[in-house]
Amino acid sequence: MPSARHDLQLLAAFQDGERCLVWARHKADGTLYRLADGDAKRVRSWAKEHLECFMPECSDPRLTTVARHPRRRDGFSHHAGSGGHSAEGEAHQQAKAALRAWVHDTLGDQGVTAVAEQASADRTRVADVMVTWPNGRQVALEVQYAALSVEQWRTRHASYQEQGITAVWLLGHQGKHLRRARAYSWEPAGAADGLIALSDLHAAMAQAGLPVLWINPVWGEGAGIGTASTTTSPHRVRDGSYGDEHGDSFTTDTAFEVPPAPRQERAAFHADPLTTCTLTPDGLSTPTLQRLHHSERLLTSLNAARQAIDQARAAAEAEARRAHEARAQVRADERARWVQQQRERQQQAWDASALKQRVLARYGGTIPSLLSVRLGSEGGIYAPPEHWRAAIYAAFIWRKAGRWFTIADAYSCIAAEGIALERSSPRPRSRAVTSWLEHLHLHRYVQLHRDLADSRRILRVTVLKDLDSPPPSKAPTPPTGATTRAAAQPTARGAARCDPVPHPTQRPEQLTEQPPQRTQPAAPPLAVPPPLPTRAPLQKVAGPEAEPALLTRAQPSTADEAAGTGTGTATTHDTRPPRLRCRRCERPLDPLLAEYGLHILC
Helix, strand or coil: CCCCCCCHHHHHHHHCCCCCECEEEECCCCCEEECCCCCCCCCHHHHHHHEECCCCCCCCCEEEEECCCCCCCCEEEECCCCCCCCHHHHHHHHHHHHHHHHHHHHHHHHCCEEEEEEECCCCCCEEEEEEECCCCCEEEEEEECCCCCHHHHHHHHHHHHHCCCEEEEEEECCCCCCCECCCCCCCCCCCCCCEEECCHHHHHHHHCCCCCEEEEEEECCEEEEEEEEEEECCCCCCCCCCCCCCCCCCCCCCCEEECCCCCCCEEEEEEEEHHHCEEECCEEECHHHHHHHHHHHHHHHHHHHHHHHHHHHHHHHHHHHHHHHHHHHHHHHHHHHHHHHHHHHHHHHHHHCHHHHHHHHHCCCCCCHHHHCCCCCCCCECCCHHHHHHHHHHHHHCCCCCEEECHHHHHHHHHHCCCCECCCCCHHHHHHHHHHHHHHHHCCCEEEEECCCCCCCEEEEEECCCCCCCCCCCCCCCCCCCCHHHHCCCCHHHHHHHCCCCCCCCCHHHCCCCCCCCCCCCCCCCCCCCCCCCCCCCEECCCHHHCCCCCCCCCCCHHHHHHCCCCHHHHHHCCCCCCCECCCCCCECCHHHCCCCCCCCC
């Protein structure tokens, strides 16, 4: 007898078993007779005299026995020139005969009858085998080898349900109802061995809550019933122990073998002898089905327990999250009040400061737009933007052309003014100061020197102009000898970013617009590039103490008045190194590239 356990050869043995006729009919009373394996020689003479073919409409029902044991199973055979029944028709009739004999052997003593081709009460359905209990309960055993669509099956099954008849569908072991599954393209060879493909009809049966069963009338010592199963893991939403013995992670959870679900495409195949199965008014059950249903009940109970734990966890986490959000909201409210107090205090300090009064007095009673412009990134500094900008402007920019300072100097100036800075995260204050300096760089008041390795880092800021001597509104004409690429950037925005920026070492008379000079067409190119001018170091702004009277011009000295310059203390800025230019494009060159004499792109 084949094993009831699932293995790789079981499907092949059940699906591709030998075809032989093992049932016959008594000539006297029409009762069925099953030939036992190994009895062919012993009953051959008696079979020829008392048995005949039980297939309907057989042209020559005479039979004899064929001994194939032990290599193959014994069976009946027609005389030469007769028989020729189809494989499906012969398997269908033998399956009905096997079911009738099984019901008679197992339930006959309980008054249960099994009749082949019996119609239902309303004559709308004719069951292959109608099983009737003494109390009137009926079970229709339907053997289906022929093709059957989902709509046809639903119509027939609904008809049985309306009449109160339990329908048990047994699909044929040959044909389209039992096909081997194919491995997916990403799976290794042999991954689908022993698996069957589930069709739409199988999915409809599973969706209706019915087991998917197959029958083979010639399997081992009797008929066999095939069953499908799939494996599934218990409920889990996160790694960790649920307090049970079925695993503590997605990969270690116990796999439960259960009946297939409606949307699954493949399933494992099991087979049990018909003699080990049971039939009740509620349907047919096999040992494999009983095991699968027991596993399904355990899985359902385990899932319910795990879901209850998850709900308790979710409730506790939600409560902890609400408490955390409440504490965070309290801290945010306290910080918002502190920030508001700081801003109000800094606003009062700015309104009462002498710095604001001097700015208003010098620029016609209004704050210049260069100091009050809103750039959308004024966070991290708890003071009006014009306050800390005016402090930086007065300490490092006003009348400091040609000098330079660093971002750290700007922070020190803001702190010296008594302005509170964000301590937890320096990024907002850095963004506020950097965006304003970039605004000044865009309008040519300063020049930003960035790190070549990290363009976001500003090494220093060189002062070019201030509000008293603003930069020219029109960009200077490119010098003689500029390349076509450098001259062909006409847009306003591009001009602000790409036109030559006056170098901080350029003298004031060089910052004025130069008239274009005519290029000598006949001049040959120099064989040797001209020597670079010597570069004198820039002077760093000493800080707020360098100018004790902020935004107040010093009186010109007697020597200055005699010379007519009127520069006063600004005379220290007249001695500046010559302007550096690129040897190839002759555009202004950054001092950091002085030792190379060329731009990076040149």
